[in-house]
Amino acid sequence: MNRAEINHYEMMKSVEKFFTENAALIANQPKLVEAHTKLRTMCDEIYTINTQQNVTTKGITAQKTENRIELVSVVIKVNDALKAHAAATSDVKLKAEANISASEINRLRDNDLAIRSQAIYTLAKPLATELAKWGVTESEIDALEINKVTVMQKTPAIRNVRAVTVQATANLKDKLSATSVHLKETIDPMMLPFKTINPTLYGEYRIARAIIHRTATQIQSPEQSKPVQ
Secondary structure (H helix, E strand, O other): OOHHHHHHHHHHHHHHHHHHHOHHHHOOOHHHHHHHHHHHHHHHHHHHHHHHHOOOOHHHHHHHHHHHHHHHHHHHHHHHHHHHHHHHHOOHHHHHHOOOOHHHHHHOOHHHHHHHHHHHHHHHHHHHHHHHOOOOOHHHHHHHHHHHHHHHHHHHHHHHHHHHHHHHHHHHHHHHHHHHHHHHHHHHHHHOOHHHHOHHHHHHHHHHHOEOOOOOOOOOOHHHOEOOO
């Protein structure tokens, strides 16, 4: 939620609490009781949607970054060993296939990195024994395949989380709007008779119904709050 949405939601929760605390005084008005129940449900739904909206990709992104760093490191190490083996055996074809620098590997996009990792794995696997002489273990060769899959799996996961939060943001706006309409068009009119029936109760309702315009760094006094018209 942004600050304005938080202010409105706090007002809605304040109104819901007002009705809960004064349930006995509105018990003889079943439609008002029903409207209060609906308001409570809508507030709960807003809370749930806000929870979905606040899900972040930070954890997945951090893990993806770590996996990518590991993959790049192994790709460079195995590729360097392939270059060394190609030079030692005068293998022109292998030299050409392994002809990529460490800086170029670092700059590869995730998809291109996965393709390069697979290509190097395909070259290195049959040469595992020879590459061991150049400091590369078979488990490091296998890591090319494993880490490639891990990195590629994280990308759609990040996109999926972002899709959920974007949809939650849209749903939140809709639910806040619907709750505002419910207050204005259903509850407000049914509370009007209480101006005469129970002025104190009505006054407390108007206080609960006020939107307090807080900022992220400053909380305004109740006198600065703006009643909803």
